[in-house]
Amino acid sequence: MAAGYWRRFVLICFFEFAAREKKMKQEYRNQALKILPWICAKCCREFSGKKLHELTVHHKDHDYKNNPADGSNWELLCIYCHDNEHSRSLEAQWQTSHDPDNVKKPVATHNPFGDLKKLLSVPDRTDENDEAE
Numbered sequence: 001m002a003a004g005y006w007r008r009f010v011l012i013c014f015f016e017f018a019a020r021e022k023k024m025k026q027e028y029r030n031q032a033l034k035i036l037p038w039i040c041a042k043c044c045r046e047f048s049g050k051k052l053h054e055l056t057v058h059h060k061d062h063d064y065k066n067n068p069a070d071g072s073n074w075e076l077l078c079i080y081c082h083d084n085e086h087s088r089s090l091e092a093q094w095q096t097s098h099d100p101d102n103v104k105k106p107v108a109t110h111n112p113f114g115d116l117k118k119l120l121s122v123p124d125r126t127d128e129n130d131e132a133e
C-alpha cells in the first residue's frame with residue numbers, strides 16, 4: 001500500500017519534471033530560433049522548413065538552465081556538430097576529473113599519468129650516487 005503510493009508519487013514527480021523540462025526546452029528553442037540565424041555555428045549549414053528540427057540549441061556554458069533572453073548562452077548547432085561538441089567536452093571532463101578510483105578503462109594510446117606513476121614507484125636515489133655509473 002505505502003510502497004504503491006510512493007511509487008506513484010515518484011512517477012508523478014518524474015513525469016512532471018520531464019514535462020517541465022520539455023516545455024522549457026521548447027521555450028528556449030523557440031526563443032533561440034527567433035533571435036539567431038538558422039545556421040549551424042560549426043559547419044555553417046543552413047536550415048529551414050522540415051530540416052529545421054535538425055538544428056538544436058547548444059548552451060555555451062553547458063548549463064541548460066542558464067537561458068538569458070538575449071541568447072548570449074546559446075549557439076545553434078546541427079545534431080551532428082552538437083553531438084561532436086558534447087563528446088569532446090565529456091572527454092575533457094573525464095580527463096580532468098580523472099582519479100584512481102574511476103579508472104576502469106585503460107587509456108590506450110596516451111596516458112598523462114603514466115610517467116607520474118613511474119616516477120612515484122622509483123625510490124628516491126639522489127644520495128646513492130655510488131650505484132650510478
Ligand SMILES: [Zn+2]
Pocket residue numbers: 040041042043044045077078079080081082
Ligand atoms: Zn553542423
Ligand SMILES: [Zn+2]
Pocket residue numbers: 057058059082085086
Ligand atoms: Zn549542447
